[in-house]
Amino acid sequence: MTTLTPTTPPPEGCIDTQVIDDHILLIGINRPAKRNGWTPAMFRQLAEAYTRLDDDPSLRVGVLHAFGEHFTAGLDLPQVVAYLQRGEKLTPAGLVEPHDFGMPGYRRRQKPMVAAVKGICFTVGIELMLGADIVVAADDCRFSQMEVQRCIMPTGGATLRMPERAGVGNAMLHLLTADEFDAAEAYRCNFVQKVVPVAGLIDAALAIARRIAAQAPAAVVATRLNVLKAIELGQAAAVADFVPAQKVLAASEDAAEGVRAFIEKRPARFTGR
Incomplete structure (x- = not known):
């Protein structure tokens, strides 16, 4: 079982990154004392990590995960409400925008992202996982897109991707009622692709990342x-x-290697060239 050791985060939280197997960038949400509630500093660091994934030619895939028992309880509203009132973005312009829906002034991510979610996964957590390419959920997950309870509209992609994945009726059910639903319902709605025991969450996500x-x-x-x-x-x-x-x-050289590997009946050894 893979065990990840976080740094000691500052009060405003941070995003930890770690490269494993030379090609996989682990991106860890690190503010467990506050259930990984999101602050402006965390949004900035997350965008920097996503940008690093795209810009480093040795990196091929990212894995978004969280330290502590929960993926995230959502926005730390006292710290971000002023940004919302001013209509100010939480992510600096010019970086890769982690929600990946094409905001003006931001880059779109090129490389694949696997999200590993567990425990509480509310609001921005759902939107970040839907902005990834493949989602592995622990069987203890609790989801809620509860913005309407706070007179906020989901603007991180939920209104786009929930109906795309689950159909309009299922999307409206969860968006308009702000209900809480479990991993089985998330799987039924195609919000997540696998449900696994929480103890095996990181290993399951890494297995997919290694295949990619x-x-x-x-x-x-x-x-x-x-x-x-x-x-x-x-x-x-x-x-x-x-x-x-x-x-x-x-x-490309990799295409030639793919042909050689086919002829020689062996796994291909790709270099990215």
Whole structure:
């Protein structure tokens, strides 16, 4: 079982990062004394970590997780309410925006992200996991998109991705009632892809990340972006990328290695070139 050791966080919390297996960036939410309630400093550091993932050519996949018993109880409202009232962004412009829905002035993430959620996963926690590509949930998860209880609208992607994954009726059920639901319901709604015992959560997420990291990096990025283009811009836009993207991939060293590995009946050893 993989055990992760956090740093001692400051009162406003922090985001811990750690590289494992040379290619996987672990991104840890670290404010367990406050149930990982989000502060402006944490949002900034999270965006910096996502930007690092995209900018470091040796990194191939990220894993978003949390220290302590809970993923997050949501926003630390006393610390962020002034930002909301001013309409001010919590993430500095020019970085990769972790919610990944194309905010003006921010970069879109290129590389895949696996989210590992546990315990309480409220509001921004749900939106961050839906902004990832694959979600593994512990069987003790408690979810709630409770913004309407505080006269706030979810603006981290829940209004986009909940109906996309679960259909309009299921999305409205959870968005408009601010109810609390469990991992089984999250799985039924396609918000999460796997439900595992909490003790095995990190290992389950890492197993997926390692499988992704073993594939050809450029092909992983191209495939991910094509799926998102199809969802956001439609089938024709995604199909238009088929030939040009395949042409670039086929000319790479990794494509040649893929052919050699096929002929030699062995796992491919991709370098990202």
